Amino acid sequence: MISVGTSLCQTEVDESMVLHQPAHSEVVVEVERLLMAYGRRVIQREVSFRVRRGKIFVIMGGSGSGKSTLLRHLIGLQRPLAGHVRYGATDYWASPPEVQARLRRRFGVLFQSSALFSAMSLFENVALPLRLYARLPEPELRQLVRHKLALVGLQGFEDYDPSALSGGMRKRAGLARAMALDPEILFLDEPSAGLDPISSRRLDDLVLRLRDETGASVVIVSHELPSLFALGDDGIFLDAECRRPIAQGSPRELLEHCRHPTVQAFLRREPAERHG
Amino acid sequence: MIAERAPSRLDGAAGQDPDAPPSWALRAEPGGARLELSGAWTLGSALPSAAEVAARWRAQGAGVLIPELVAVTRWDGALLAFLLALAQTVRAGGGTFDERGLPDALRRVLRPPEPAQAHPPPPAPRGLRRVGEWALARLTSFNAALELLGEVVLGFFRLLRGQARLYADDVWQVFSASSAHALPIVAIVNLLVGAILAFIGSVQLLQFGAGMYVADGVAIAMVREMAAVITAVVLAGRTGAAFAAQLATMQGNEEIDALRVLGVSPAEFLVLPRVLALTLMTPLLYLYACALGILGGLLVGSGMLELSAASYLDRTIGALNTHNFVLGASKSLVFGALVALSGCHYGLRAGRNAAAVGQAATTAVVTSIVGVIAVDALFAVCANALGV
Ligand SMILES: Nc1ncnc2c1ncn2[C@@H]1O[C@H](COP(=O)(O)OP(=O)(O)OP(=O)(O)O)[C@@H](O)[C@H]1O
Numbered sequence: 001m002i003s004v005g006t007s008l009c010q011t012e013v014d015e016s017m018v019l020h021q022p023a024h025s026e027v028v029v030e031v032e033r034l035l036m037a038y039g040r041r042v043i044q045r046e047v048s049f050r051v052r053r054g055k056i057f058v059i060m061g062g063s064g065s066g067k068s069t070l071l072r073h074l075i076g077l078q079r080p081l082a083g084h085v086r087y088g089a090t091d092y093w094a095s096p097p098e099v100q101a102r103l104r105r106r107f108g109v110l111f112q113s114s115a116l117f118s119a120m121s122l123f124e125n126v127a128l129p130l131r132l133y134a135r136l137p138e139p140e141l142r143q144l145v146r147h148k149l150a151l152v153g154l155q156g157f158e159d160y161d162p163s164a165l166s167g168g169m170r171k172r173a174g175l176a177r178a179m180a181l182d183p184e185i186l187f188l189d190e191p192s193a194g195l196d197p198i199s200s201r202r203l204d205d206l207v208l209r210l211r212d213e214t215g216a217s218v219v220i221v222s223h224e225l226p227s228l229f230a231l232g233d234d235g236i237f238l239d240a241e242c243r244r245p246i247a248q249g250s251p252r253e254l255l256e257h258c259r260h261p262t263v264q265a266f267l268r269r270e271p272a273e274r275h276g
Numbered sequence: 277m278i279a280e281r282a283p284s285r286l287d288g289a290a291g292q293d294p295d296a297p298p299s300w301a302l303r304a305e306p307g308g309a310r311l312e313l314s315g316a317w318t319l320g321s322a323l324p325s326a327a328e329v330a331a332r333w334r335a336q337g338a339g340v341l342i343p344e345l346v347a348v349t350r351w352d353g354a355l356l357a358f359l360l361a362l363a364q365t366v367r368a369g370g371g372t373f374d375e376r377g378l379p380d381a382l383r384r385v386l387r388p389p390e391p392a393q394a395h396p397p398p399p400a401p402r403g404l405r406r407v408g409e410w411a412l413a414r415l416t417s418f419n420a421a422l423e424l425l426g427e428v429v430l431g432f433f434r435l436l437r438g439q440a441r442l443y444a445d446d447v448w449q450v451f452s453a454s455s456a457h458a459l460p461i462v463a464i465v466n467l468l469v470g471a472i473l474a475f476i477g478s479v480q481l482l483q484f485g486a487g488m489y490v491a492d493g494v495a496i497a498m499v500r501e502m503a504a505v506i507t508a509v510v511l512a513g514r515t516g517a518a519f520a521a522q523l524a525t526m527q528g529n530e531e532i533d534a535l536r537v538l539g540v541s542p543a544e545f546l547v548l549p550r551v552l553a554l555t556l557m558t559p560l561l562y563l564y565a566c567a568l569g570i571l572g573g574l575l576v577g578s579g580m581l582e583l584s585a586a587s588y589l590d591r592t593i594g595a596l597n598t599h600n601f602v603l604g605a606s607k608s609l610v611f612g613a614l615v616a617l618s619g620c621h622y623g624l625r626a627g628r629n630a631a632a633v634g635q636a637a638t639t640a641v642v643t644s645i646v647g648v649i650a651v652d653a654l655f656a657v658c659a660n661a662l663g664v
């Protein structure tokens with residue numbers, strides 16, 4: 001029921017809105033004119049943005065606007081109908097499977113539904129990436145897994161099955177698993193959904209600390225305004241109505257400068273005005 | 277939510293029976309008509325149809341239609357539904373639906389819709405196109421099944437070279453689920469099948485004084501056909517369905533996606549252990565099933581024929597040869613692989629919701645059972661040609 005009117009959908013992204021990063025910061029992910037669809041149904045078109053090293057990039061947008069879908073295109077789960085996803089100089093979707101696999105090794109992904117392996121204990125979930133790709137002796141591996149779980153406040157739950165955890169605990173466990181291999185790029189789909197305000201704040205702090213300590217870049221999908229404002233260095237706003245991005249920039253900048261009613265309504269948490 | 281609200285105009289309703297049935301009247305006005313509603317317009321009452329009202333309005337010359345609650349005693353979602361349907365018909369017929377005389381709550385909903393961007397789902401294909409899309413979907417599914425088989429075979433070779441990535445707990449769990457846990461049901465079903473065969477055989481053959489052959493018949497039927505087929509069908513319903521449901525649930529939880537991102541092939545990590553487990557365990561279960569089928573035959577047969585257990589077994593052993601066992605065991609090997617592959621295939625292709633899990637399990641079971649019977653027929657033809 002957002003009466004932005006179709007005219008606003010046609011407006012190009014306001015150039016002044018694009019965050020001007022210092023030229024020296026290196027681009028780790030570059031998305032160019034991505035066209036995403038399920039079958040014949042287009043979800044988003046003309047999606048272009050850059051994620052710079054050590055920065056936190058937020059994907060904003062209403063429910064169903066295609067945020068998770070965009071993430072799936074970035075991490076190699078879904079091939080775009082058109083457009084490019086580049087990691088450094090490598091075009092992911094134009095690369096052979098071995099190169100894609102090598103690129104994926106640099107990712108840590110937290111899925112919207114946590115995606116913990118239900119057949120494994122919490123410990124084994126976090127240990128799996130390490131068992132696959134790190135050559136650690138068992139005692140060291142155990143210590144590292146404990147440490148990762150403690151980081152997200154789950155010490156003592158090592159032997160729990162995922163089914164015995166709350167939704168928020170699963171989210172945190174998923175984050176611990178995503179961080180297991182110290183990835184260069186973290187993709188987080190709604191990390192703080194289902195968390196209480198304090199845990200949510202802790203998680204934000206954790207993401208910030210992680211970024212500062214490891215220099216990882218982070219791509220986050222989030223609805224939580226406090227998180228968005230606390231974390232976002234840059235971002236993109238996907239609109240469900242026009243099915244294309246309608247604004248780019250950090251959430252703070254967008255709040256101050258973006259005149260698009262949908263973006264303003266989202267960031268101010270107000271329903272958009274109706275005409276008449 | 278649909279609490280009953282007081283009508284806005286109580287003057288007309290005063291002194292009325294609050295449970296009076298809903299009624300309407302159409303009064304001509306310059307340029308259109310006024311629709312006067314009265315009575316209790318609630319979800320529990322029998323409502324007039326909007327189509328009927330619209331037809332009358334059209335017959336009177338169409339134009340503007342102004343609904344009014346003159347003596348409505350009570351109303352809820354039923355009135356709203358009626359008015360929504362009426363407004364749509366009137367507007368579609370080129371008339372004007374003037375909702376301004378209605379209470380606020382109704383008016384807001386009945387306002388002419390703003391031109392909003394519609395999100396029509398892609399149109400469902402029709403006619404020949406539908407047939408074509410169906411066929412293409414089958415073909416894609418078949419290709420995917422072949423691809424899965426290929427990946428599993430490749431994974432098997434990697435396993436032989438010690439390079440496959442499996443999860444020991446899961447493998448153990450899958451093996452025990454497809455073997456030890458299936459023992460009771462396989463036992464009961466095959467015992468009963470053996471007994472039924474012996475019973476029918478005895479009744480028929482005793483008429484010709486050929487009761488001696490019951491043991492032969494039961495033994496050959498069980499070892500060549502029934503034990504393998506019945507066990508495969510039981511496993512399809514039990515283990516194949518479980519595989520499909522497990523993998524479909526994992527699909528819904530994004531677990532499969534998480535594996536892919538970790539660079540682990542689901543075919544190797546999840547499907548290979550399941551296919552391996554059923555392929556290796558089904559022949560063992562087959563042998564067990566043969567033994568129980570023969571035992572069932574013995575219990576009934578020796579009783580009905582007044583034969584000692586020893587002489588019944590004697591005839592049984594005389595009737596069988598290794599060919600029969602080799603045939604049955606090879607069949608059950610293929611059946612096991614078929615049931616496991618079909619379960620995993622449909623599980624991996626499931627959609628991301630709860631209904632998809634049930635659907636995956638059902639499709640997997642149906643496909644497995646049909647597949648088992650078809651492959652059995654193929655085996656029969658081959659065995660006949662080879663003279664075994
Ligand atoms: N597997 C699928 N098949 C078909 N359409 C899908 C599928 N998954 C998602 N969609 C459609 O794609 C659109 C975007 O979905 P997506 O999950 O990316 O939204 P989202 O922005 O992440 O929403 P939310 O904030 O609710 O998680 C939705 O309209 C949905 O209907």
Ligand SMILES: [Mg+2]
Pocket residue numbers: 067068069112189
């Ligand atoms: Mg989402």
